[in-house]
Amino acid sequence: MENELSRVVDALPGLVWTALPDGRIDFLNQRWCEYSGLGVDEAHGPGWQTAIHPEDIPGLLERWQSIRASGEPGEMEARLRRFDGEYRWFLFRTCPLVDTSGLVVKWCGISTDIEDRRRAEEPLHAPWWLRSSERERHFRSIGDSIPALGALMTPAGEVELVNRQVVEYFGATLEELKGRAIGDGFHPDDRPDVLAAWREAVEAGQPYDFESRLRRADGVYRWFHTRGFPLRDTEGRIVLWYLLHTDIDDRKRAEALLAGEKRLLEMVAGGHSVSEILGALCRFVESTVSGCYCSVVLVDRSGTRLEHGAAPSLPAGFINSIIGRPVNVDSGPCAMAAYLNEQVIAADLTSETRWGPYAWSPMALAHGLQACWSTPISSTAGKVLGAFAIYYDQPRTPTTSEQRLIEQFTHIASIAVERAQNDAALKRSEAFLAEAQRLSSTGSFSHFVATDEITWSGELYRIFELDEGVPLTKELISSRFDPEDAVFVREMIERARDGDVVEFEREFRLQMPNGSVKYVHTVAHANRDQNGRLECIGAVQDVTERRLSEEALGKVRSELAHVARVTSLGALTASIAHEVNQPLSGIITNASTCLRMLAADPPNFEGARETARRTIRDGNRASDVITRLRALFAKKDTTTESVDLSEATREVIALSLSELQRSRVILRSELADDLPPVTGDRVQLQQVILNLLRNALDAMGGVDDRPRKLVIRTERDEDDRVRLTVQDTGAGFEPQAAGRLFEAFYTTKSGGMGIGLSVSRSIIESHHGRLWAAPNDGPGATFSFSLSRAAKGVTDTHGLGVIRMPVTAARRVMRNS
Amino acid sequence: MVIRSLVSVVDDDESVRESLPDLLREFGFAVQAFSSAEEFLASDCVCQTGCLILDIAMPGMSGPDLQRELMLRRKEIPIVFITAHRDETVRPRLLEQGAVECLFKPFSDTALREALNAAFRVS
Numbered sequence: 001m002e003n004e005l006s007r008v009v010d011a012l013p014g015l016v017w018t019a020l021p022d023g024r025i026d027f028l029n030q031r032w033c034e035y036s037g038l039g040v041d042e043a044h045g046p047g048w049q050t051a052i053h054p055e056d057i058p059g060l061l062e063r064w065q066s067i068r069a070s071g072e073p074g075e076m077e078a079r080l081r082r083f084d085g086e087y088r089w090f091l092f093r094t095c096p097l098v099d100t101s102g103l104v105v106k107w108c109g110i111s112t113d114i115e116d117r118r119r120a121e122e123p124l125h126a127p128w129w130l131r132s133s134e135r136e137r138h139f140r141s142i143g144d145s146i147p148a149l150g151a152l153m154t155p156a157g158e159v160e161l162v163n164r165q166v167v168e169y170f171g172a173t174l175e176e177l178k179g180r181a182i183g184d185g186f187h188p189d190d191r192p193d194v195l196a197a198w199r200e201a202v203e204a205g206q207p208y209d210f211e212s213r214l215r216r217a218d219g220v221y222r223w224f225h226t227r228g229f230p231l232r233d234t235e236g237r238i239v240l241w242y243l244l245h246t247d248i249d250d251r252k253r254a255e256a257l258l259a260g261e262k263r264l265l266e267m268v269a270g271g272h273s274v275s276e277i278l279g280a281l282c283r284f285v286e287s288t289v290s291g292c293y294c295s296v297v298l299v300d301r302s303g304t305r306l307e308h309g310a311a312p313s314l315p316a317g318f319i320n321s322i323i324g325r326p327v328n329v330d331s332g333p334c335a336m337a338a339y340l341n342e343q344v345i346a347a348d349l350t351s352e353t354r355w356g357p358y359a360w361s362p363m364a365l366a367h368g369l370q371a372c373w374s375t376p377i378s379s380t381a382g383k384v385l386g387a388f389a390i391y392y393d394q395p396r397t398p399t400t401s402e403q404r405l406i407e408q409f410t411h412i413a414s415i416a417v418e419r420a421q422n423d424a425a426l427k428r429s430e431a432f433l434a435e436a437q438r439l440s441s442t443g444s445f446s447h448f449v450a451t452d453e454i455t456w457s458g459e460l461y462r463i464f465e466l467d468e469g470v471p472l473t474k475e476l477i478s479s480r481f482d483p484e485d486a487v488f489v490r491e492m493i494e495r496a497r498d499g500d501v502v503e504f505e506r507e508f509r510l511q512m513p514n515g516s517v518k519y520v521h522t523v524a525h526a527n528r529d530q531n532g533r534l535e536c537i538g539a540v541q542d543v544t545e546r547r548l549s550e551e552a553l554g555k556v557r558s559e560l561a562h563v564a565r566v567t568s569l570g571a572l573t574a575s576i577a578h579e580v581n582q583p584l585s586g587i588i589t590n591a592s593t594c595l596r597m598l599a600a601d602p603p604n605f606e607g608a609r610e611t612a613r614r615t616i617r618d619g620n621r622a623s624d625v626i627t628r629l630r631a632l633f634a635k636k637d638t639t640t641e642s643v644d645l646s647e648a649t650r651e652v653i654a655l656s657l658s659e660l661q662r663s664r665v666i667l668r669s670e671l672a673d674d675l676p677p678v679t680g681d682r683v684q685l686q687q688v689i690l691n692l693l694r695n696a697l698d699a700m701g702g703v704d705d706r707p708r709k710l711v712i713r714t715e716r717d718e719d720d721r722v723r724l725t726v727q728d729t730g731a732g733f734e735p736q737a738a739g740r741l742f743e744a745f746y747t748t749k750s751g752g753m754g755i756g757l758s759v760s761r762s763i764i765e766s767h768h769g770r771l772w773a774a775p776n777d778g779p780g781a782t783f784s785f786s787l788s789r790a791a792k793g794v795t796d797t798h799g800l801g802v803i804r805m806p807v808t809a810a811r812r813v814m815r816n817s
Numbered sequence: 818m819v820i821r822s823l824v825s826v827v828d829d830d831e832s833v834r835e836s837l838p839d840l841l842r843e844f845g846f847a848v849q850a851f852s853s854a855e856e857f858l859a860s861d862c863v864c865q866t867g868c869l870i871l872d873i874a875m876p877g878m879s880g881p882d883l884q885r886e887l888m889l890r891r892k893e894i895p896i897v898f899i900t901a902h903r904d905e906t907v908r909p910r911l912l913e914q915g916a917v918e919c920l921f922k923p924f925s926d927t928a929l930r931e932a933l934n935a936a937f938r939v940s
Contacts, residue, residue: 580901581901581921582830582832582901583832585833585899585901585922585924586830586832586833586923587923588925589833589836589837589839589840589926590836590839590840592843593836593840593843593926596840596926597843610839611836611839614835617832618836661829661876
């Protein structure tokens with residue numbers, strides 16, 4: 001029975017097993033063991049679980065637990081591994097075995113292979129692409145409703161299904177498409193890359209992503225973004241690819257336009273020539289809009305004629321016949337567009353009636369052109385700079401998108417032309433400035449105080465004898481300055497940094513590396529730019545030559561002064577002789593008398609002594625005269641001393657008395673006794689007084705109808721300066737000659753050299769005084785000069801304490817140093 | 818004749834007025850010195866003067882002015898001009914106009930003596 005039952009159990013069409021109430025398996029039939037390949041011992045207890053698909057174990061155990069808990073019969077499904085490793089779905093059914101008291105003593109189960117049944121049921125659960133009956137319906141319901149080209153392809157690249165959009169785009173039925181070779185429909189240029197990317201995606205099983213051009217039914221290629229997703233079966237094998245082509249042609253076009261625009265603007269920014277830029281612009285439009293030819297003509301500077309801009313693809317004969325035409329409504333569409341500042345569309349030149357006077361249309365037709373759209377190029381200020389034209393070899397009207405394109409590119413053209421014109425203007429003005437700087441030896445600088453950012457003009461580099469572009473450091477610049485000036489500059493910068501209003505004008509001394517010295521006159525001021533940064537701006541003029549010529553002029557003046565002195569000497573020879581002969585005469589007469597008194601009998605000693613004494617006195621007098629003359633006529637370098645002008649005048653009068661007498665001049669001297677001293681060269685000042693005196697005598701030379709009166713006056717004037725006045729009753733001068741009196745070699749006298757007054761004036765000016773002349777109310781003229789009284793104590797001429805320094809003060813500093 | 822031996826000196830230069838009279842007195846002449854032509858003309862010596870030693874350049878009336886004035890007054894006094902201004906063209910002109918001599922300062926006592934002798938010979 002046992003054996004028979006055992007045979008029965010093994011013969012049952014199922015895997016039979018029993019389990020204890022706690023779930024442990026205590027029996028498995030032979031079929032179970034044969035199926036699973038597990039031995040009875042391996043499968044007993046929980047060992048049977050090793051044959052269950054790992055994914056199914058948790059669900060199975062949970063179900064088995066709840067069945068046991070219920071004590072009722074139950075069912076479970078799970079995949080059971082066959083001896084060869086293949087999992088097959090099984091239905092596990094179990095029933096409890098109950099003892100008389102109602103307790104479950106055992107669970108009896110049978111597992112049956114339901115793999116085939118489940119597989120037959122599978123399409124209901126599988127994805128749509130695996131269900132062949134559903135596939136097309138499903139694909140169409142989605143595919144036809146999306147705004148893209150959709151297709152199902154086999155991994156081999158054969159078309160399986162396409163949506164409606166594909167049929168419409170390619171203009172081919174599914175059957176026709178299925179017949180096409182793989183890659184057909186792509187732009188030839190894109191095809192190799194498309195195929196390579198496709199193969200790569202198929203091999204890797206990764207989504208496919210590519211941009212390429214697809215040929216539309218009408219032959220036009222449009223850009224598409226293609227994405228491909230692999231569709232897998234339950235085993236994970238790729239069975240199909242879902243391809244989605246999205247039309248990105250507009251985006252591509254916009255990108256291309258943007259890139260072209262960017263390239264053109266880069267050319268503008270990069271300073272390319274306007275003809276290069278316009279040429280590139282024409283070529284770009286021609287490449288973007290197929291079948292067109294472009295040109296740009298410019299309005300010339302006078303605004304009346306067209307000049308060449310660019311026309312890279314148009315026949316030279318055609319464009320040349322446009323160039324030079326007047327800007328008006330008759331000479332052609334471009335001239336008309338430029339003249340009216342509005343777009344001119346000639347959609348069909350064969351029927352065009354405008355521009356007859358210039359026979360423009362026949363000329364264009366002769367070159368094979370049948371349409372012309374000309375658009376004015378205007379500056380931002382609204383001035384017409386030229387015209388941009390698109391030509392076709394067939395009649396055409398611009399589309400909206402073409403109009404947008406035209407608008408975009410005339411704008412770029414206007415930027416290019418305006419920029420070029422501005423650049424040219426800027427270059428011209430820079431060239432002017434550089435030329436002006438070069439001619440005037442004036443350089444300019446800017447110094448941002450906070451950052452020490454220093455910018456120099458080219459001329460300034462030249463003045464400082466530095467190579468243009470050499471990095472400008474404060475150290476390098478300071479090394480060119482005199483130490484004293486370097487201190488001044490540093491101080492100015494510090495002041496500026498501290499927020500002082502800095503403004504100065506000063507002459508600096510520069511030391512060149514070769515040891516030569518340069519003088520530069522610098523005007524600078526600091527203020528804040530629009531960003532609030534403190535900027536010191538200045539102009540530096542190289543005045544070395546002027547300084548040198550001033551020095552040379554000074555030398556010539558002193559030579560001239562000497563000449564004038566010597567000239568006076570010649571004229572004064574007589575009076576010198578007179579002055580010297582007078583005391584000599586006394587000496588000789590006295591000596592003779594003395595001798596006679598001594599030779600008398602008895603000798604008159606008392607008389608002799610008196611005459612001898614007089615001899616000595618006259619000798620001293622002669623000596624004084626000689627000393628004075630020597631001082632006056634010796635060529636001496638300038639000396640500075642405190643001079644009492646009244647005293648100096650007295651000496652001059654003393655020397656001139658005889659001449660005054662000879663000239664029968666009545667002299668009245670009004671010399672102030674309490675005159676403050678002036679600082680200067682005594683001899684030079686006396687030279688001036690003598691000149692004025694002699695000038696007055698000469699002026700009165702021809703006067704016989706009135707007294708020849710001469711007044712010499714020294715006094716303190718209203719401005720607390722010391723003034724000397726020489727007033728005569730001579731011929732005077734015409735008021736209009738007042739300015740010329742002091743010119744060198746200007747003279748009203750036939751015998752004079754005309755140097756006296758000009759030299760006098762330069763002497764007085766070198767003493768920082770003023771010399772002038774005025775006609776009298778009555779006859780004659782008055783010559784005066786005034787000088788500052790000598791300063792008390794030491795004056796602060798260095799001027800480091802003052803911010804703004806007058807140029808004269810600066811020069812004085814130079815001299816002092 | 819005694820009266821006519823008066824020598825009058827007219828010179829604005831004080832040292833001349835001091836030194837020359839002493840020398841003339843050594844020569845034995847009576848001497849009167851005047852600082853200007855005007856002073857001389859105003860004095861009572863005009864008629865007594867046997868010889869006039871006259872400076873050429875003086876403030877106010879010059880030596881030649883005085884000479885002309887004396888000629889106008891028919892006072893024919895021999896005149897010896899003295900001048901510190903050595904102008905060779907002056908001398909012949911003065912001599913031509915009747916001067917006895919023209920001495921350039923400084924002159925020697927001998928030259929003065931000869932001039933005086935000539936003057937008194939004329940008179």
